[in-house]
Amino acid sequence: MKIRLDQVVKSFDTFRAVHGVSLEVASGELVALLGPSGSGKTTILRMIAGLEYADGGTISFGNQDATTIPVRERGVGFVFQHYALFPHMTVSENIAFGMKVSKVKRSKKAIADRVEELLSLVQLEGLADRFPNQISGGQRQRVALARALAVDPKVLLLDEPFGALDAAVRRDLRIWLRAIQEKLGITTLFVTHDQEEALDLADRVVILNGGKIVQEGTPEDVTRRPNSAFVTRFLGDTNRLQGHARGGQIFLGGANVAAPDIRDGQAEIYVRPADLEWTGEGEGVHATVTRVIDRPDNRRVLARLDNGEPVELDVAPETRLARGDQGYLKIRRANVFAG
Amino acid sequence: MKRRVLPGLPLTLGITLLYVGLIVVLPLGALIYKAGTLGFADYWRIVSSERAVASYRVTAGSAAVATVFNLVFGLALAWVLVRYRFPGKRLVDAIVDLPFALPTAVAGIALTTLFAANGWFGAPLAAIGISVAYTPLGIMVAMAFTSLPFIVRTVQPVLEDLDPALEEAAQSLGGSDWTIFRKVILPLLAPALMAGVSLSFARSLGEFGAIIFIAGNQPMQTEITALLTFIRLEEYDYQAAAAVASVLLLTAFVMLAVTNLLQARALRYTQRS
Amino acid sequence: MSLHQAKPPRVGDSPAVRRTLIALVLLVGAVLVLAPLIVIFVQAFSLGIQAFTAAIGEPDTLHAILLTVITALIAVPINTAFGVAAAWAVTKFDFPGKRLLIVVIEIPFSISPIVAGVAYLFVYGLQGLLGPALQAADIKILFALPGIVLASMFVTAPFVARELIPLMQAQGRDLEEAATSLGASGWRTFWSVTLPNVRWALLYGVVLCNARVMGEFGAVSVVSGNIRGQTNTLPLHIELLYHDYQTAGAFAAASILTVLAVVTIIAKVALERRGAGRRSRVSIAAPSMIAEEPTS
Numbered sequence: 001m002k003i004r005l006d007q008v009v010k011s012f013d014t015f016r017a018v019h020g021v022s023l024e025v026a027s028g029e030l031v032a033l034l035g036p037s038g039s040g041k042t043t044i045l046r047m048i049a050g051l052e053y054a055d056g057g058t059i060s061f062g063n064q065d066a067t068t069i070p071v072r073e074r075g076v077g078f079v080f081q082h083y084a085l086f087p088h089m090t091v092s093e094n095i096a097f098g099m100k101v102s103k104v105k106r107s108k109k110a111i112a113d114r115v116e117e118l119l120s121l122v123q124l125e126g127l128a129d130r131f132p133n134q135i136s137g138g139q140r141q142r143v144a145l146a147r148a149l150a151v152d153p154k155v156l157l158l159d160e161p162f163g164a165l166d167a168a169v170r171r172d173l174r175i176w177l178r179a180i181q182e183k184l185g186i187t188t189l190f191v192t193h194d195q196e197e198a199l200d201l202a203d204r205v206v207i208l209n210g211g212k213i214v215q216e217g218t219p220e221d222v223t224r225r226p227n228s229a230f231v232t233r234f235l236g237d238t239n240r241l242q243g244h245a246r247g248g249q250i251f252l253g254g255a256n257v258a259a260p261d262i263r264d265g266q267a268e269i270y271v272r273p274a275d276l277e278w279t280g281e282g283e284g285v286h287a288t289v290t291r292v293i294d295r296p297d298n299r300r301v302l303a304r305l306d307n308g309e310p311v312e313l314d315v316a317p318e319t320r321l322a323r324g325d326q327g328y329l330k331i332r333r334a335n336v337f338a339g
Numbered sequence: 340m341k342r343r344v345l346p347g348l349p350l351t352l353g354i355t356l357l358y359v360g361l362i363v364v365l366p367l368g369a370l371i372y373k374a375g376t377l378g379f380a381d382y383w384r385i386v387s388s389e390r391a392v393a394s395y396r397v398t399a400g401s402a403a404v405a406t407v408f409n410l411v412f413g414l415a416l417a418w419v420l421v422r423y424r425f426p427g428k429r430l431v432d433a434i435v436d437l438p439f440a441l442p443t444a445v446a447g448i449a450l451t452t453l454f455a456a457n458g459w460f461g462a463p464l465a466a467i468g469i470s471v472a473y474t475p476l477g478i479m480v481a482m483a484f485t486s487l488p489f490i491v492r493t494v495q496p497v498l499e500d501l502d503p504a505l506e507e508a509a510q511s512l513g514g515s516d517w518t519i520f521r522k523v524i525l526p527l528l529a530p531a532l533m534a535g536v537s538l539s540f541a542r543s544l545g546e547f548g549a550i551i552f553i554a555g556n557q558p559m560q561t562e563i564t565a566l567l568t569f570i571r572l573e574e575y576d577y578q579a580a581a582a583v584a585s586v587l588l589l590t591a592f593v594m595l596a597v598t599n600l601l602q603a604r605a606l607r608y609t610q611r612s
Numbered sequence: 613m614s615l616h617q618a619k620p621p622r623v624g625d626s627p628a629v630r631r632t633l634i635a636l637v638l639l640v641g642a643v644l645v646l647a648p649l650i651v652i653f654v655q656a657f658s659l660g661i662q663a664f665t666a667a668i669g670e671p672d673t674l675h676a677i678l679l680t681v682i683t684a685l686i687a688v689p690i691n692t693a694f695g696v697a698a699a700w701a702v703t704k705f706d707f708p709g710k711r712l713l714i715v716v717i718e719i720p721f722s723i724s725p726i727v728a729g730v731a732y733l734f735v736y737g738l739q740g741l742l743g744p745a746l747q748a749a750d751i752k753i754l755f756a757l758p759g760i761v762l763a764s765m766f767v768t769a770p771f772v773a774r775e776l777i778p779l780m781q782a783q784g785r786d787l788e789e790a791a792t793s794l795g796a797s798g799w800r801t802f803w804s805v806t807l808p809n810v811r812w813a814l815l816y817g818v819v820l821c822n823a824r825v826m827g828e829f830g831a832v833s834v835v836s837g838n839i840r841g842q843t844n845t846l847p848l849h850i851e852l853l854y855h856d857y858q859t860a861g862a863f864a865a866a867s868i869l870t871v872l873a874v875v876t877i878i879a880k881v882a883l884e885r886r887g888a889g890r891r892s893r894v895s896i897a898a899p900s901m902i903a904e905e906p907t908s
Contacts, residue, residue, distance in 0.1 A: 051789055053342045071344055071793050078793045084786035088808040097804075098794035151794060343705060345788050346798030351701035358694040359716055362765050366731035367719070369741050373734045412640055419637045422622070423630055431638070433881050437645050439820075440873035440880075442827025444847040445866040448854050449648035452655060452863075459647065484644055506623050516623045524623065545724025548829035548847070552854070565726040565830070572730065572834065577739045584730040588723065595722045599715070 001062050001154040001187050002027045003048060008057035010043050017043045019211040020057065025204075030181050030188045032198035035208035036234065041191045042081075042159055044208070048189065049157050050074040061154060077148030077186075079158040083140045085132040091143050092128040095119070098151040118146040121180065138169040145177070149184070156181070158190035162197060174201050195235045199223065207231055229337045232270045239276070239311045241269040242339065250336060253306065254328065255285045259336040266339035269331075273300065276313035277330040278321070284328030287311065289321055303329075367588065374585035377578055385582040394564040395586075401475055401563075402543035405482035409539050412483075413490030414532065420491070421498040438487050443548025450481055451553040473555030478563065481550045482543040489542065490535035497531040534601040541594035545587065652870050655863035667864035672841045676849035677868065682757065683845060684825045687764040691825075692818055695772025699810075700802070702773075703780040704788060714777065720769045728766045729834025732759065736835075755837030760845060763831040768821045775817035775888070779810055816880065816888035823876040827869055 003025040010018040018040040025031050033041040046052040048059060050071030058067045066074060085094050092115045099111045106114075119125050122142040124135075132140055141161065148156060161177065162170040178201055181188050192198050198205045199219040206216040215227045226232040233240075243250040243257070245267040250257045257269055277284075278301065287303040290310075294300075298314045301321055305311060313329065315321065374382065385391065419425075420432050438446065454461045454471040461472055471477050501524065509519040547565040555561040562570075564587055571580040624630065657664050667673065698717060702710060720728065734740040736753040746753060753759050787809070791801040807814070829847040836843040844852060846869060853862035883889060 049793060051344050051793065053344070068342070070342075071789070072795050072797070074793075076793065078790070080786050080790055082786065084790035086787060086791075086805055086809075097791065097796070101791070101794065101796040101800050101804075103795070147790075147794070345704050345785065345792060345801075347700055347802075348705045348707075351697040352705075352707070354694060354697035355701050355713070355717075358698075358769070359713070362762065362769055363716060363719055366728070366735050366766065367723075369734040370727070370731040372741070373739075412637075415633055416637050416641070418624070419633050422624060423634060425634050429881075431641060433877055434641070434645055434649075436877055436880060437649065437873065440823050440827075440876045441648075442829060442847050442866075442869045442873070444829040444850050445652065445827070445869050445873075446648060448850065448862060448866060449652050452859075453647055453651050459651065460643065480644075484648070487644065503622065510623075516626065516629070519623045541722050545722070545727070547724060547726050552851075565724050568726050568730060569834065572733070577733070577737075580730055581734065584727045587727045591719075591723045591727070595715075595719065598722070 003155060003187060003189070004058075004060045005044070005048070006058045006060075008044070008047060008054045008059060010040075010047060010052060010055050017211055018047070018054075021208075021211070021213055022057075023206060023213065023216070025187060025189060027187055028185045030178070030201065030203045031190075032202035032205045033189060033191045033208060034193070034195060034198040034205055034234075036193060038210075039208040040211035041193075041208050045157050045159055045189060045191045048155070049076045049078045051078070075151070075154045077151065077153030077156045079141075079144045079148050079156070079161055081160040081163055083132075083144040083164075085140055085143055085147070087132055090129050090131055091124065091135070092119070094132070094143055095146045095150050098147065102151060114150060118150055121149070122146045136169075137165050138173055141165065141173060145180075149186075154187070156186050156188040158188070160192060161190055162192070162194075170197070177201065199235075207234065209234075226335055229268060229270065232335050232337075236272060237312065238270045238272050239313075241271065241305075241309060241311070243267050243269050243336075245336070245338075252331070253285050254283060255331050257331055257334050257336060262336050262338055268337050268339045270335045270337070271311075271331055271333070273312045273314045274298075275331065275333040276311065277332055278313060278315050278319065278327050279330060280327050282328055284330045287327060287329050289323055289325040289327075291323060292321055370581060370584055370588065373577070373581040377582060381578070382582050385579045386586050390558050390562070391564070391567060391583060391586075393559040394562050394567045394583075397475060397478065397561060398544055398563045398565075401478040401482055402540050404479045405486060405543050406536055406540045408479070408483050409487055409490050410532065410536055413487065413535065413539075414494060414528070417491045417494040417498055421495060435488050435491050438485050443485060443546065444552075446484055447481065447549040447552035450484060450549065451477075454480060454553065472553050473557075473561065475561055477553035477555065478550055478561060481553050482546055485546050485549045486539040486542040489539040490532065493531045493535035493538065494528055497528055501527060530601065530604045533604075534598060537594060537598040537601050541591065541598065544590055544594070649870065649874075652863055652866050655859060656867040658863075659860045663860055664864050664867075667858075667861040668868070670861070672844070673846075673849060673853075673861070673865055675841050676844045676846045676865070679757070679760070679844065680826050680846040683760050683764055684822055686761050687768065687825050688818060688822050691765055691768055691821055692772050692814070694769070695776055695817060695821075696814070698773040699776035699780050700806075702777055704785055717773050718770050720766050721774075725767055725828065725830030725832075726834060728831040729763055732763050732766070732831070732835050736762075754835055755839065755843055757843070759835040760832050760843065763835045764825045764828050767828055767831050768824045771821035771824065772814065772817035775813045775820075776810055779813045780806070783809060812883050812886040812888035816883045819876055819879045819883065823872060826872055 005021055005023040007020045007022055008018060009020055021040070021044060033044060035041045043052060047054050050069060054067060058065055060066055086097065089097065095115045095118055096111050099106050099114060115128070119128055122145055124139060124142055124146070127135055127139060132143065135143070162173055165173065174197065202219065204216065205219055205222050207214050207222060209230055215222055215231050222231060223235055226235060232238055241252060243252045244265070245259050245262045246264050248258065248260045248262070250259050250267055250269060252269065259267060285305060287305050289301055289303050291302040292299055293302070299317055299319060299321070301313050301315055303311050303313065311329065377385070416435065420428065451472055453459050454477060456462065456465045456470065456472070458472070464471060471480060505523055505527070506519055509523045514522070545565060550563055551566055554563065554566070556566055564583060568580050568583045568587065571583060702714060733754065735742055736746060736759060737743045738747060753762070787805050788801050791805045796805070827847055832845055833848055833851070836845065836848060838844060838848055838852065840852065846865060850862050850865045853865060880889065
């Protein structure tokens, strides 16, 4: 099922949560809505579900205008941030709930079979009779997913699906969710504030800030070609350096950065720690090491430029560096925006 | 009309407004209206009459004494229930609520019987020259009984949630128990205590059933304001009844505002982020 | 090890302080709370068991019991329906004036029952707003059952709502939204999702409401007219007997209400263990409420 949002607007009291958002999600696509808190991403998801009504604009499912269809009849599967499992029902009762209340009457046997099928899909076969507070967070998450899938929703919506889980469980569930989504081919949107999660999981990432879409594209698009300083910073650690652009070039005390699209004048250069290279001597920006931090897969070097600006860069674990060492930084790759 | 996601607002809000309107707002409005038809001069004459003022003095004075008693005893009771283990503790904890559960008329005749000159407590007290029943002291006893649970129940949860690290910090800095209690624990309990005090005082001001049996009900001496209202009704002096009742109502509104303010302040300490 | 305390003493843990405070509390508690409880039964049986049963079996007393039960049977269910509706409206929606509405619901809790009674007189009494019209239509509200029920409903209006509102507020709207997104209707959502999660708090409110309705004295004494054998509820009947110097009879009747109070407290403690009540309020998924076995 294709989803289309056209100029959707939503305000709460005096606060404008979503400003004219337009978005298309292709059938079977897995899309992440990524943004900091207050960016409007959860509000957008809830409007698609029918848990909030848009103040303006339209939301359509396929060729049908869904803007005013109530949540009960919209046919979406929604996984709540804290799962909202019914605490007084067992795992299987939770999963069966949607089928029991449906206008489409199903036999007891049909419901039981479907519950069984879903339990095996989410790999919780042995836990049918447990109550939600008797299972782990990751298991609850999977029950919530099974419950949402039980009524054969046209689209699957997940609000911060891994937010309440610890790091190890998060990674496993991410891979598993991707596999299930591919198997079912269901159009899926999820909300997250974790850029790694969005990039790992989604076909396409929609980045939001202040109630507006600031960039959308494949993980490769948004990571390699961020269109703004905000997106660059939001997607990961980065150094911000001040420079001056002239004739498509920025001169940065010994290093040049190509900036063909930047007008002459003040510019901001964003360089990821891994895109800086350390050389003992030669060309580049002169810097002094202030601290070295060892991490499992590299060494993070904190250094200071001659003008006092701090920079961070990643070097190979075996690189021999210590506080006070001097050298030069080469910029392998950078994103430049007018300052 | 804004569309809503969950159903039932018109039905439930309709029922709520109808009920509140008919059961609560209409009668109170009628009372205020009735008092309002008096005209200021008549109203003032009634509410500032000697007998009325004496009843305020008796009511507020007794309520103040009862509340101070409950402040001390209620705090001690809450402390004992939270901090110590002893046989029968759960029973004591449960029985604290008896004054809320026992009908006031039943409490009234029971207390009167106990404190009458020939009662279990009245007789020995009479022997040393103290009479309780049919004196202001009796009113205080009845008020202390009916409002006993308020302070215990507001302080108890705060005391339970008190972070032991605060005391440990004070101990590590060399404070004696008494100093720590006064300088660390009591200030943290203060908002809850104040909230409990205002609830307890408000309840005492309005109490009727438990008091009229034990009070003796002598005008100027042991007549509480609620009883004066009742007497004016029995005399078919409806305007006077309305006027005196409006004083009680106004006091209740003031106490409600004070209590809400104090409870909001109490939450500042107990609410965690 | 047994000589060592597991933890260093906390403030006030010294034996002297401890014993003094416990002794003080038990002594005052015995005088102020336990003694009234005992004296009721001692007085009730002071003329022997036969006099007790005779006093209870007296027609006026039986009628008072009946009237009290009828009042509760009408007032408590209506009040419960109101409390549930109010809690749903207030916690599941946002609308202007919501805070004011909550305050108004709480008002009867802080008002003297006498004031409540007087207020009803000025609505339904002959000197009140609707009195003349009601008399013309020959509808009797005051000095009759409807007046008693109305006054009881006033004094207990907040009882159910004030238990449900904080709990349902804390539970949020996620469960109802989840049920609705799965296709459940409003009633279905209420019955199979909301109600099971607030049932103990609801019952708690109902138990306290019932105790107050059956025991209400001040408000009812104004509106009932105290007509012996007709509009006397049990608390009013106790006053009447007591002032008639039928002390044993008064205490016999009082002992019935005392038993009700004790049963109420037992029910209260039992419900508090299941998470109801403001003191031991816990999150909705507390193990004591749902789990039959501990989480592995």
